Amino acid sequence: MPAPMVADAFLGSNMQAAQFLMVGGFVMLAWVLARRKIRAGKRINADTKRANRLIKELRENKEPSVPLSGAPVETQRWQAAMFDLQRELKAELDTRIVIVQTLLKQVDHKIEALSTLQANTVETDTSDASSHSRIKELMQRGLNAREIAIKLGLSLNEVEITIAKL
Numbered sequence: 001m002p003a004p005m006v007a008d009a010f011l012g013s014n015m016q017a018a019q020f021l022m023v024g025g026f027v028m029l030a031w032v033l034a035r036r037k038i039r040a041g042k043r044i045n046a047d048t049k050r051a052n053r054l055i056k057e058l059r060e061n062k063e064p065s066v067p068l069s070g071a072p073v074e075t076q077r078w079q080a081a082m083f084d085l086q087r088e089l090k091a092e093l094d095t096r097i098v099i100v101q102t103l104l105k106q107v108d109h110k111i112e113a114l115s116t117l118q119a120n121t122v123e124t125d126t127s128d129a130s131s132h133s134r135i136k137e138l139m140q141r142g143l144n145a146r147e148i149a150i151k152l153g154l155s156l157n158e159v160e161i162t163i164a165k166l
Contacts, residue, residue, distance in 0.1 A: 135162050 071079070131152065138148045149159040 132162055132166075135159060136166060139163065139166075 069076075131154065134152060135148055138151060143151070145159045145163055146156060148154075149156045152159070
């Protein structure tokens, strides 16, 4: 074989080898990318399945009757302390409410007693209209409450109350 032909054949085989290597590289690249895509899909599917399973468990799981029963011990201690404080404060408030209700009943009784006394005072006021007019006359003459009480034979308090009402 002549040398230029050998050189052409060698050059052609080098070109073919380079093309084969390039095609092989592309095939390997496609295989790596495809495998990577498949693994990512499997990972996403596994994550989705796990998330769906957790959601299903949450939906089926009934809440415990005691809140935070699955919480750490320290949190449960705080919760117990809060429940104790709540009970103490409620008891204290209930006690104060009872005290206020008792005081209101006492005030109602006092109001009734005062109303009765006021009604009695009004009755005596109408019967003592003449004493009122006498006290008014003596006051206009310039006598003080003590002198009026002595002159009419009434107590000093009655005279002062009558003067205050005039």
